[in-house]
Amino acid sequence: MSQPMPSLRTWMTLGRISNLPTVWTNALAATLLASSASALAPPSPLAWALLLAAASALYLAGMLLNDLMDADWDSRHHNPRPIALGLVTRQQVALASTALLLLAAAALLGLSQLIARPGWLLGSAALLLGLILAYNLLHKRHAHSVWFMGGCRAALYLTAAASLTAPPAPLWLCALLLGTYISGLTYVARQEHLNQLASLAPLLLMLSPLALAVHAQGLWFWLMLLLWLGWLGLSYRRHLAAPERRNVRAFIGAGLTALPLIDAMVLALAGYPLGSLACVGVFLLLPRLQQWVKPT
Incomplete structure (x- = not known):
C-alpha cells in the first residue's frame, strides 16, 4: 500500500517555512552591499530570480535533511x-x-x-552546501558544530554577493558577524x-553585529541598530531572564525574527534606506508567520 502524500502543512513544517524570508533578506543585503562597495549596478531581474530560487532551495533542502538525519534521535x-x-x-523527505x-x-x-566571474x-x-x-551530520554529536550553522548564513552572504562580483572586503566582515550571531543563537x-x-x-x-557601528554613517543605521538591540533586550527579558518563566524556544524564535534587522543595518551602511525599510517589514511579518509554522 502506497504512503499517502503528506499535507502542505507537513512540508511547510519540515521546511521551517516561517524562516524563509530571512534567507531573502540575507540575499538582498549581501547583494546590494556588494553592489555599493564595488560601484556596480544591482543584478538584473532574472539574476535576482535565480539567486533567490537557489538560496531558497538550499535552505529548504537543509531543513529537510536536518529532519531526515535526526529521524532516529x-x-x-x-x-x-x-x-x-x-x-x-x-x-x-529524501x-x-x-x-x-x-x-x-x-x-x-x-x-x-x-556573470563575468562565476568561479x-x-x-x-x-x-x-x-x-x-556538515551541520546536519555532526550537530547531535558535537556541541561546537553550531559554527557550521553560523557558517551557512555567512556562506549565503558570500554566495549572494558573488552573484554580482567577487565579495568585497566589507562583505566578509558582515558575513563573519552574521555567522557569529547565528552560532550564538544555535548554542x-x-x-x-x-x-x-x-x-x-x-x-x-x-x-557581535554591534561591531557594524564602527562603520556607521547616518541616522538611519542607528535607528536600525537600536531597534535590533531593543528587540533582543526585550526578548531576553521576556523569555530568558527569569528562570521560573524561561522559554528558550520563544527566545530562539525571537532571535530568528531579529535577522532581518541585521540585514537592515547592513543595507543602511550600503546606502539603501528603502532596502532597510523592506527588511523592517519582514521583521514585523515574521512573528505572525511563526504563529502559523513553528520556526524550530
Missing part, C-alpha cells in the same frame, strides 16, 4: 517532528531533498551564465529541549 526521544509522528516517510538540491544546482548554473559564485555555493551537510537552541540556559556566552556572541 527524534524517534528515540519522542520528539514530535513530522517523520517521527508518521506524517511523512524518510523516502519522501526524494524532496534531492529535488530541491537539483533545483538549486540548476538555478546556480543558470546564474553563472549571467566565486559556484565556489561559495559549494561551501554553503558543504556546511549544510542557545541546543538547550531548547531542556528549556535551560547553560551559559551567557552565547548571548555575547549574539551581540
Whole structure:
C-alpha cells in the first residue's frame, strides 16, 4: 500500500517555512552591499530570480535533511517532528531533498551564465552546501558544530554577493558577524529541549553585529541598530531572564525574527534606506508567520 502524500502543512513544517524570508533578506543585503562597495549596478531581474530560487532551495533542502538525519534521535526521544509522528516517510523527505538540491544546482548554473566571474559564485555555493551537510551530520554529536550553522548564513552572504562580483572586503566582515550571531543563537537552541540556559556566552556572541557601528554613517543605521538591540533586550527579558518563566524556544524564535534587522543595518551602511525599510517589514511579518509554522 502506497504512503499517502503528506499535507502542505507537513512540508511547510519540515521546511521551517516561517524562516524563509530571512534567507531573502540575507540575499538582498549581501547583494546590494556588494553592489555599493564595488560601484556596480544591482543584478538584473532574472539574476535576482535565480539567486533567490537557489538560496531558497538550499535552505529548504537543509531543513529537510536536518529532519531526515535526526529521524532516529527524534524517534528515540519522542520528539514530535513530522517523520517521527508518521506524517511523512524518510523516502519522501529524501526524494524532496534531492529535488530541491537539483533545483538549486540548476538555478546556480543558470546564474553563472549571467556573470563575468562565476568561479566565486559556484565556489561559495559549494561551501554553503558543504556546511549544510556538515551541520546536519555532526550537530547531535558535537556541541561546537553550531559554527557550521553560523557558517551557512555567512556562506549565503558570500554566495549572494558573488552573484554580482567577487565579495568585497566589507562583505566578509558582515558575513563573519552574521555567522557569529547565528552560532550564538544555535548554542542557545541546543538547550531548547531542556528549556535551560547553560551559559551567557552565547548571548555575547549574539551581540557581535554591534561591531557594524564602527562603520556607521547616518541616522538611519542607528535607528536600525537600536531597534535590533531593543528587540533582543526585550526578548531576553521576556523569555530568558527569569528562570521560573524561561522559554528558550520563544527566545530562539525571537532571535530568528531579529535577522532581518541585521540585514537592515547592513543595507543602511550600503546606502539603501528603502532596502532597510523592506527588511523592517519582514521583521514585523515574521512573528505572525511563526504563529502559523513553528520556526524550530
